[in-house]
Amino acid sequence: MIASDLATAISDLRGLIEGADRILPFTGAGISTECGIPDFRSPGGLWTKNQPIPFDAFMASSEMRNEAWRRRFVMEESFAKAKPGRGHRALASLYRAGKIPGLVTQNIDNLHQDSGMPAKDIVELHGNTTYATCLECSERYELSWVRQKFDANDQHVPDCRCGGTIKTATVSFGQAMPGDAMRRAEQLTLNCDLFLAVGSSLVVWPAAGFPLMAKRNGAALVIINREPTEFDELADLVVRNDIGDVLGPFIAD
Numbered sequence: 001m002i003a004s005d006l007a008t009a010i011s012d013l014r015g016l017i018e019g020a021d022r023i024l025p026f027t028g029a030g031i032s033t034e035c036g037i038p039d040f041r042s043p044g045g046l047w048t049k050n051q052p053i054p055f056d057a058f059m060a061s062s063e064m065r066n067e068a069w070r071r072r073f074v075m076e077e078s079f080a081k082a083k084p085g086r087g088h089r090a091l092a093s094l095y096r097a098g099k100i101p102g103l104v105t106q107n108i109d110n111l112h113q114d115s116g117m118p119a120k121d122i123v124e125l126h127g128n129t130t131y132a133t134c135l136e137c138s139e140r141y142e143l144s145w146v147r148q149k150f151d152a153n154d155q156h157v158p159d160c161r162c163g164g165t166i167k168t169a170t171v172s173f174g175q176a177m178p179g180d181a182m183r184r185a186e187q188l189t190l191n192c193d194l195f196l197a198v199g200s201s202l203v204v205w206p207a208a209g210f211p212l213m214a215k216r217n218g219a220a221l222v223i224i225n226r227e228p229t230e231f232d233e234l235a236d237l238v239v240r241n242d243i244g245d246v247l248g249p250f251i252a253d
């Protein structure tokens, strides 16, 4: 059922949230657009101008690794300035109220953590671009450190102390999905009684599998997204209004 207007959407959503004990928010790019994070995949988005470098190409040559890092530093202005939006803050409020045991996100922007949700309860299916790790030993590196070395060494990215390759902590195209994140996302999906898809087109694998899994397991399904998704017919409530406008009333602080 598609909510006819914003007031109806908010009131129906409030009813479902009040009736739920364990809500699983599943968030995508749409929740971060009001924060100045571009939706990379959208027409005119960053990726149409600056195609992401697939994992194989990244690994194959140091030139591609340097290029990948150059592109990452170009995006840093958007990422560094971004603050949690109304959607992030509303979900953090529901977390504090004990309604949300954990959250699954396709986003790599760290804004759920910035909104006050503890990192341990956030499952990042595509990793996180606000820091880097060594692909060999998993040592964590801050971007400011990588950038300083990069600039000091004629735009060449440094290697880890162990000799391994340093990469942003994201899951690139062609890189294996993190098994632990997938398992935790599945557990949260099977444990929830309300699955709240926010700002995801629910197309990119593995996002497509979770709403169906929740619904089959008896959970209610709410989809808040500007564009239609292929799960709209299954959903108990579909909201196409602006995410910040819809979730804003649920901010408690």
Ligand SMILES: [Zn+2]
Pocket: 134, 135, 136, 137, 138, 139, 160, 161, 162, 163, 164, 165
């Ligand atoms: Zn290492």
